[in-house]
Amino acid sequence: MAYEMNFAPVLARAPELVTGTINTVTLSAQAIAIGLTVGLFVALVRVNGPQWSNRLGAFYVEAFRNTPLLVQLFLIYFGLPYTGLRLDANQAAIFAVSLNLGAYSAEIFRAGLIAIPKTQIEAGLALGMSRLQVMRYVIIVPALRIVYPALTGQLTLTLLGTSIVSAISANELTMAGATIESQTFRSLETFLVIAAIYITITFAFRFVYWLFGLWLFRRPTATGSAASGVTLKLRESGS
Template structure:
């Protein structure tokens, strides 16, 4: 007998699917903000930090890039209580995903930082900019332009990776779908709907990244010319 598709029981649980979708977006957004902050800080330490900080940062990157996210999630959720630190499933998921993204984004950021010629940095200092201004306007923005496609690709993987958080019952879309599947017994229909939702969220995030890229890189930078000519600084940096 041929299998008969029936989405009615799944669509009847639409409020749960909407709630799970919102939870996934919130989890992704929090993890991305924290993870990118960690990644940028670690990359700067590896490129321009003291030796001990660079070594510690490298150890962190290698540890998290060479172990599965699921193992990291389990270690934080089940392992931290052994040293007196108890995290809720949601908080453990945010921490694990953020640290994982931080390690991967650190390498992406580092590649961008190393792509900036030293002559361009020296030109910024010669113009009277502080090291902080040079790092912000002369290094980070041009580097971000170079790595932006790779970085947004990693952020998409992070969004999809939030589904792993269902393994510790953190509230997100896959967990909501698993509950619906176990109660309706419509496995194929449930996960087809989940796949469609994940595709929609992914395209929405990609559109957001595109808009952010247009805003962030609205100042054109010449492809050729001297190091000084490549500097395109906001007015506050010129004072």
């Protein structure tokens, strides 16, 4: 007998799907903000820091890039209580996803930082730019321009990877789908709806990344020449 699709029982649980979607977006946004901060810091200390910080950063990157996110999640959720630090499922999910993204984004940022010529940094300093301006306009923004496509691709993978945290019963979309499926017994319909929601969220995030890229790279940076760094300095000072 042919299978008859029936989405009504699934769509009747729309409030749970909406809540799961909001939780996924919130979890992803928090993990992305923390993970990018960690990644940029690790990249900077690996490129410009002392030898010991480079080795420590390399150990962190290799440890998290060579183990599955699910294993990291279990170690944090089930392992940290043995050290006296107890996190609930949502906190452990944010912690694990953030550290995982931090490791991957650190290497992406590092690739961009290495691509900036040292002579260009020296030229920016020689032209009177402050170290903060050099760091912002001559190093970070141009490096980010170089790696932005790869970085946004990694952020999309992070968003989709949050589905793994359902393994520890964290409140997010996949967990909501599993609950609905277990109660309605409409497995195919449930996860078709879940897939459609993930596609929608992914395109929404990619649109946000595109808008952010337009804003961040809306004017020339110091990538082309040291003279462009002077232009930015004059604009910043209002000259």
